[in-house]
Amino acid sequence: MKSLLLLFSALALGYFNTPTPLTLQEAIDKGMVEAKFESTGDYSGEAINVKIKWLKGKKQPLTIPHGTQFISDDEYDQDIFILEDQDIFVQSNQEESYPLLGYCCQANNAAPNESSGFTMSTAKSKDLLSLAKFCNNKRLDDHSKQAAVWAISDNNSISDIYDIENPMVKNLRKEVARIKNIEDNWYSTVTDYEMDEERNIARQPVEVKGDLQYEFKRSGKLSYAVYDENDELIKHLGDGLPITRPGSYSFGFNLKVEGWKPGKYSVKLSMNGNIIHSQAFEV
The missing domain is CATH 2.60.40.2560 (Immunoglobulin-like)
Structure with missing residues (x-):
């Protein structure tokens, strides 16, 4: 019995000593870290690199919450939108780089160039925030998530969310229709997204x-x-x-x-x- 109590006490102590995640913005505001945000050159998937240097305080997990929007320094480049919570675990006091999953949210703008800069903010679009709340912690493929973002941010057709034999993708499409207050299409459009030399992204229905x-x-x-x-x-x-x-x-x-x-x-x-x-x- 005594050994069980000791084990429980050790587990409880470990639990209560587990650092509580801070948002990255909170850590920046407290002067604990400094951070820079750069494009990886991709418009979808691992689209953002966060470069972090720990300045003071005990290291703990940092969270970039869903609904975060990275505003491009170049007004002609797309912003990057975050659909799901992502944690960063800083290992040293040296500047380290961490990739984030994000999705362009201005289809008529160019894809950001590699190493181009961003400012971290919170999205102002209620519809995009609703989409992020739905997508958070769901295993969805990058194409479906990107198509969903552009359906809301740029009014692209929801038929581009095409893999609806997958129940999760089908539910995503229903949610986008609900957010946009439109009827779902009877058809799906298998599409490719191609980037030209000017880094413009063209929708190519197949x-x-x-x-x-x-x-x-x-x-x-x-x-x-x-x-x-x-x-x-x-x-x-x-x-x-x-x-x-x-x-x-x-x-x-x-x-x-x-x-x-x-x-x-x-x-x-x-x-x-x-x-x-x-x-x-x-x-």
């Missing part, structure tokens, strides 16, 4: 995919095709698909759109030569 749904009132032969916003035929996708009886049907839709002109399109279902249903999408 594929549109989703489900075509319709309740047929009678049987017949179904065909479907894609039209542009001027209602000009772009591509036939299928002909002569038999609908053997009335009822609700769902058809998988996969369309390669790499190199297509950005704009509005629609896929239209026809039966016996007459258009009976249309579903719109954008590239």
Whole structure:
């Protein structure tokens, strides 16, 4: 019994002696550390390097909380937004560099150059803060997080959050739709983000995919095709698909759109030569 009490006391002492994490900003305000913030040259993922020098006081974990926004020193470069709490454990009194996960939040600006500077702040956008609260402590891939940030910061399509067979990504997309107070799209757009020589980031749609749904009132032969916003035929996708009886049907839709002109399109279902249903999408 005595040994158990001693063990409990040791555990309790260890617990209460564990340093309480400070935010990095609190440590700076108290003069405990000095910090510089530099771009890694990436616009997404490990996008920020924090260079920290410990000045005084007992070393303890430092936290950069979700909702932090790093403001670029260059007004033409994107700011970097932090979606999840991240801890830094300083090991020495020498200046040390620590990478942070962050995501550009001004899609129309250029990606920051390597070693370009930032000022740490708290985001003013309530919508971005809501997104960060949702994403914190969730295992989401970088593409989905970046697409979600740009959907809110720059009104990019939420269809770019495309890996919705993953339940966590599907929930992320639902949350973005809720924050933006919009209906979710019926389709997903597989996209690449490419950076040009001027460090501008271009959105490159590769594929549109989703489900075509319709309740047929009678049987017949179904065909479907894609039209542009001027209602000009772009591509036939299928002909002569038999609908053997009335009822609700769902058809998988996969369309390669790499190199297509950005704009509005629609896929239209026809039966016996007459258009009976249309579903719109954008590239």
